[in-house]
Amino acid sequence: MQRVFYCLLLLTGFFTAGFAAFVYAREDPAAAGPIADLLTVSSADYYQALIAEVAGNWQNYGQLFTTLQGQWFWKASLLTITVVPGLFLLHYLVIGAKHFDQGGEQVLFFPLLTRVVHFFGALSFSLLVLTGLMIVFGKYIGGGTLIRSARYVHLLSAMVFVVPACMMLVIWPKDMLPRRHDIAWLVLLGGYLSRRKKPVPAGKFNAGQKMYFWSVTLGGAVMAFTGYVIWGMGADVESVRLAAIMHNTLGMGLLAFYLTHLYMAVFAIAGSLQSMKSGYKPKEEVDILHSRYKYQQGQEAKRRF
Amino acid sequence: MARVKFLCDVERCIDCSGCVVACKEGHHVPVGVNRRRVITLDQGKSGEKSISVSCMHCADAPCIAVCPVDAIYQRDDGIVLVNKKTCIGCGYCFMACPFGAPQFPKGNIFGARGAMDKCTFCAGGPEENFSTEEKRLYGQNRIAEGKVPLCAGMCATKALLAGDADVVADVYRERVFQRGSGVNAWGWSKAYGKE
Known part of the structure; x- marks a missing residue:
């Protein structure tokens, strides 16, 4: 028991x-x-x-970044800088530039302040695009001091660009707000597919310019922030990876817009570069390309700025 | 040609950081740049393990894939090296690396990163072997001298193995056969426990 x-x-x-x-x-x-x-x-x-302890969750964005940066970003950039200008060349040859009576009556379109703001914006943004492309295609230019300097210029231009971009946001947002006639402009593609001088529906700025404006200012803010993160790496590595992906993807979109704007200004509309310097556009051009714009004529216009 | 490999035996690594110090001293690596680090997981808890991490000289190295200026290249023996004169310090390699190996010296103009610095497997760089330029930019070239990398050479417990991949794998396999691995590996109970 x-x-x-x-x-x-x-x-x-x-x-x-x-x-x-x-x-x-x-x-x-x-x-x-x-x-x-x-x-x-x-x-x-x-x-x-x-x-996870050493380099974050690599499979999260590290793998994606490696694939995109290794194989796609430079290809997509190459496609952008060949296809977009290629299409414009075709447009230039087939349809050609729009010519307006430069000797006729002139309309003050861009007052001095906007011209100065635009000049600094254009200069710094062009440098950003140029140096950005130099970094993307660095291996074909040899790398080293040249591309390293391109990075410094990229940073400086970005710092400069912030000022005119902010001023544009003060000067232009009213004219840049989307209107109903912008849809009609987009359907017509701004009338650029025809040689006829028929008035197209656009206010002071057409739908294309509005799209460019908002992508450069709001997109520019995203670019500035992500660029700052990439430059200083002042975040954990996963955020830096995500920032780099965003910066390069958005950068290519802005590049396409930039090339479009450049083509319009330099080639598609004869004398358009001149009007960005003098501020005056031919009345004929305004009546056709910006048919909804209520401009002031004569002496009254000059007193605005 | 033989392919080189690093292997850190986590059963043997005792977190002494000797490999880190040897590397830094031997190559005169600037402050803030670590070509090798010892990572400790679960510090102070049961099951704490340490492992020495540096560039793993990957077969399909992500850093080489993302470098926008082709500054990084791989030798026939698998060693991944950087050309500091071509490097622009963009940091893409750091973002692509799963081991956090690429390091950047600070203090340049506009707070920019300097040229990338990472483990060379003690094989110098693209400059001429044993030249002062090679020594200044990349440190010693022990591979050209026929020696193992500093970190593995000085590892007191021989946790860190470096060299021909086949030989390294054989050494490690032998160890695992003798002592087991994981929960079967030696430890306190095996050393002091009763039969």
Whole structure:
């Protein structure tokens, strides 16, 4: 009888100890951290715990960044700087530039302040595009001091560009707000697909200019922020990766817009570069390309600025 | 040609950071730049493990893929090296690297990053072997001297192995056969526990 009692007591003790050990073992890994039981699991799990400590979750954005930067960004940039100008060349050859009577009556379109703001914006943005492309295609230019300098110029131009971009946001937003006739302008593609001088629906700025304006100012803000993160790496590595992806993707979009704006200003509308210097546009051009714009004529216009 | 490899045996690494100090001292690596680091997981908890991490000289290295100026290249023996004269310090390699290996010296103009610096497997760089230029930019070239990298050479517990991949794998396999790995590896209970 006594032996049976002892056996039962021992068995109960064993079971209690076993149960306690089981519970402890189940709770312990959670309390101890990610790798307390790492060596009972696969080495891949161990690697993941390690890498999270070293370089963030690489599979999150690291892999994406590697694929995009290694294979796609430069190809897409190359496509942008060949296809977009290629299409414009075709347009120039087939349809040609729009010519307006430069000698006729003139309308003050861009007062002095806007011209100065636009000049600094154009200069710094052009430098941003140029140096950005130099970095993207650095391997074909040899890298080294030249591309390193391009990065410094990229940073300086960005700092300069912030000022005119902010001023544009003060001067132009009213004229840049989307209107209903902008849809008609987009459907017509601004009338650039025909040689006829038929008035197109646009206010002071057409839908294309509005799109460019908002992508350069609001998109520019995103570019400035992500660029700042990339430059200083003042964030965890995953955010820096995401910032680099955003910066390069958005950058290509802005590049396409920039090339379009450049083509319009330099080639598509004869004398348009001149009007950005003098501020005056031929009345004929305004009546056709900005048919909804209520401009002031004569002496009254000159007094506005 | 043989391919080189680093292997850190986590059962042996004791977090002494000797490899880090040897590397920094031997190559005169500037302050703030670490070509090698010891990472400790679950510090102070049961199951704490340390591992020495540097450039792993990947077979399909992401840093080479993303470099916009082709400053990074791979030798036939697998060693990944950087040409500091071509590097523009953009930091893409750091973003692409799963080991956080690329490092950048600070203090340049406009707070820009200097040329990327990382583990060379003690194989110098693209400059002429044993030239002063190579020593100044990349540190010692022990591979050309026929020696193992400094970190592995000085590792007191021989946790860090470096060299021909096949030989390194053989050494490690032998160890695992003798002592087991993971929970079966040696430790306190194996050393002091009763039979």
